[in-house]
Amino acid sequence: MNKQQLFEQIQRKKSFLCIGLDPVLDKLPKHLLKYEDPILEFNKQLIDATHDLCVAYKPNTAFYETRGVKGWSTLVKTWQHFPKDVFTIADAKRGDIGNTSAMYAEAFFNEASSEMSFDSVTVAPYMGRDSVSPFLSYEDKWVILLALTSNEGSKDFQTKQSDDQKLYEQVITTSSQWASSEQMMYVVGATKPEEFQNIRRLAPDNFLLVPGVGAQGGSLSAVCEHGLNLQCGLLVNAARSIIYAGSGEDFAEKAREEALALQQEMEQILTAAQLI
Numbered sequence: 314m315n316k317q318q319l320f321e322q323i324q325r326k327k328s329f330l331c332i333g334l335d336p337v338l339d340k341l342p343k344h345l346l347k348y349e350d351p352i353l354e355f356n357k358q359l360i361d362a363t364h365d366l367c368v369a370y371k372p373n374t375a376f377y378e379t380r381g382v383k384g385w386s387t388l389v390k391t392w393q394h395f396p397k398d399v400f401t402i403a404d405a406k407r408g409d410i411g412n413t414s415a416m417y418a419e420a421f422f423n424e425a426s427s428e429m430s431f432d433s434v435t436v437a438p439y440m441g442r443d444s445v446s447p448f449l450s451y452e453d454k455w456v457i458l459l460a461l462t463s464n465e466g467s468k469d470f471q472t473k474q475s476d477d478q479k480l481y482e483q484v485i486t487t488s489s490q491w492a493s494s495e496q497m498m499y500v501v502g503a504t505k506p507e508e509f510q511n512i513r514r515l516a517p518d519n520f521l522l523v524p525g526v527g528a529q530g531g532s533l534s535a536v537c538e539h540g541l542n543l544q545c546g547l548l549v550n551a552a553r554s555i556i557y558a559g560s561g562e563d564f565a566e567k568a569r570e571e572a573l574a575l576q577q578e579m580e581q582i583l584t585a586a587q588l589i
């Protein structure tokens with residue numbers, strides 16, 4: 314999916330919500346345990362109940378890898394269940410020497426090889442240009458590069474100053490030369506709203522993937538104050554607050570209610586910004 318198609322989907326659905334599919338077997342509603350693949354059933358029902366309210370889904374691969382071969386198969390089948398109009402993010406935080414990154418890129422982008430073809434993958438910038446460029450060789454596929462993450466430990470390296478710039482600022486400035494805003498997004502945590510003005514100065518046109526609303530306490534309105542751009546430019550992710558909104562047979566309805574509340578807030582924000 315290209316940038317214009319993503320923006321059109323945002324306008325059509327009046328939403329820039331990304332739902333994180335991070336399922337843990339122990340937290341699933343008990344009635345799903347009778348299914349052969351309870352996590353797949355959980356994901357399918359969540360997707361069916363929410364896909365008109367969100368523009369993206371982001372399964373974090375850790376939640377699948379932890380279950381070995383079975384988990385990977387659940388990830389493939391979950392990908393197969395995504396409606397064609399949604400933007401899909403493999404949250405795998407990959408990046409390695411070039412020939413290894415090329416294998417990671419195939420794993421997430423090349424359906425003939427891996428039975429999955431996500432629109433994007435999250436990538437760590439630490440190993441530099443040649444570790445990121447293999448992901449950029451696929452048309453209409455995206456790299457979502459970690460810039461300023463939502464966690465406490467982001468202070469350990471990302472906000473450290475060197476050569477008059479914080480490390481995350483250098484990540485954005487340097488990587489902007491590797492790909493245009495048609496192929497490069499940045500991860501910026503919702504827990505750091507005070508940094509969005511600065512980030513928009515460095516990356517005015519890029520989409521930002523913003524995790525950290527909901528369970529991590531980030532505020533949607535604070536993110537949007539400086540985060541929006543002329544094509545919205547934001548994909549705001551929530552996982553636990555939506556997928557575990559209910560724990561009974563009505564879990565998908567409860568998830569829908571939670572997603573609807575966020576979508577309605579987003580619609581107001583998009584209207585006020587005259588983007589819809």
Ligand SMILES: O=C(O)c1cc(=O)[nH]c(=O)n1[C@@H]1O[C@H](COP(=O)(O)O)[C@@H](O)[C@H]1O
Binds near residue numbers: 501527529551
């Ligand atoms: O890359 C990410 O998606 C990510 C980056 C970041 O800085 N913080 C962050 O929470 N995430 C991911 O976003 C999701 C957040 O989930 P919830 O806190 O449950 O909404 C998890 O899959 C995290 O791994």
